Amino acid sequence: MTTQHTAQKAMLIATGLTAACALAACGGATSDDENGSNGNGDGRAESGSAAETGVSPLLLLGDSVAAGQALPLGQALAESGGYFIDETSTGGGNVLGPNAEAQWEDLPERLEAAADGVVVYQLTSYDWGTPDEQHDAYEALAEVTSEVNADLILVSMPPIEPDEFYADHMDELATAAEAAQNVAGEDEAVEFLDATAVWGATYSREHDGDIDRSDDGIHTCPQGAARFTSWLLDELSELYPGFQPADPDQWANTGWSSDETFTGCD
Numbered sequence: 001m002t003t004q005h006t007a008q009k010a011m012l013i014a015t016g017l018t019a020a021c022a023l024a025a026c027g028g029a030t031s032d033d034e035n036g037s038n039g040n041g042d043g044r045a046e047s048g049s050a051a052e053t054g055v056s057p058l059l060l061l062g063d064s065v066a067a068g069q070a071l072p073l074g075q076a077l078a079e080s081g082g083y084f085i086d087e088t089s090t091g092g093g094n095v096l097g098p099n100a101e102a103q104w105e106d107l108p109e110r111l112e113a114a115a116d117g118v119v120v121y122q123l124t125s126y127d128w129g130t131p132d133e134q135h136d137a138y139e140a141l142a143e144v145t146s147e148v149n150a151d152l153i154l155v156s157m158p159p160i161e162p163d164e165f166y167a168d169h170m171d172e173l174a175t176a177a178e179a180a181q182n183v184a185g186e187d188e189a190v191e192f193l194d195a196t197a198v199w200g201a202t203y204s205r206e207h208d209g210d211i212d213r214s215d216d217g218i219h220t221c222p223q224g225a226a227r228f229t230s231w232l233l234d235e236l237s238e239l240y241p242g243f244q245p246a247d248p249d250q251w252a253n254t255g256w257s258s259d260e261t262f263t264g265c266d
Contacts, residue, residue: 050082053240054151059085059114062122063093064261065158068220069122071256072229079246080233085113095121096137097128108144115148120232122195123157125218127176128169134179142183142190152190153239154180155232158199158224161217191239198231199224214264221265222257 050056058077060070067088077084087110092099095107111119121141127134138154145152156177162170177194184192205213212224220228226248233245 050077050080050243053243054116055080055118055236055240055243056082057085057114057117058082059087059111059117059119059150060122061093061095061119062088063124063126064088064090065125065219066093066122068261069225069228071259071261072222072226072251073232075251075254075256076229076233076246076248079250080244083117087113092126094124094126095141096133097124097126099126100137108147111144111150112148114145114150116150118151118153118236119145120153120155122155123176123180125157125160125166125173127157128172130172131175131179134176135182138180138183138190139187142187146189152187153193154184154190155193156180156195158195158213158220159201159203161203163217166218193232193235195228195231198228211265214262216264219263222262225262226252226257 056077060066060073062069067086067090070084070086070088074084074086087093089103092103094100095103119141121138127137129137142152157173160166160173166173177192181192181194184190199212200207203213203217205211205215207224207227210223211221212227213219214221229251230245230248237243237245
């Protein structure tokens, strides 16, 4: 991907998201002084509405799908005055299924960084198990999160177009969102967010003529990751009154879209 192509793609993302927010009447702070953003995109300074409302620090858990979404989300949260912690991991990041045992070895310690803030767990493509096993895993995650006085937000994963690796596990993945929703219904410190509004109910590579998803049928592309970020920030503003997300044009064109994490997006 050329530098010119990357720049053009980033501008299209910013323009498209700004237009979408205008239609949806999205909120947003108007200046660095008002939102307390450090403006450097590193997520290391928390101030303004993000800290005051409990949105910051925000720690993201998930697999390589979430890793792509972490790129614009980190930029956007920094511009909104928040401290972002990327704890996604390629080939894992799950709290049940393959690699979960290794994940749990140091997960409680890693979640300490989110103390008094928010942990967002995007359900992963590795969340294999029975509905009871899924429920128990998400419940265990909620318990560990509560120990550091943080809220837990469980977010449904994007639908995938399975390859041979996933083909035998689609029935298991189909029950994960309901299990997460049940845990949220039992614990007032847990919220469940259905991201169908972003991705649709079935896998679709394009959205409004733009490429949202990788040609591998699993991962997201910059346009999709940016739309997810805009949606999640809006959801956070509903859950935490007073939190003012930065406008998309403050974070969409900051270079993250050229990251090598994004593949199969041409």
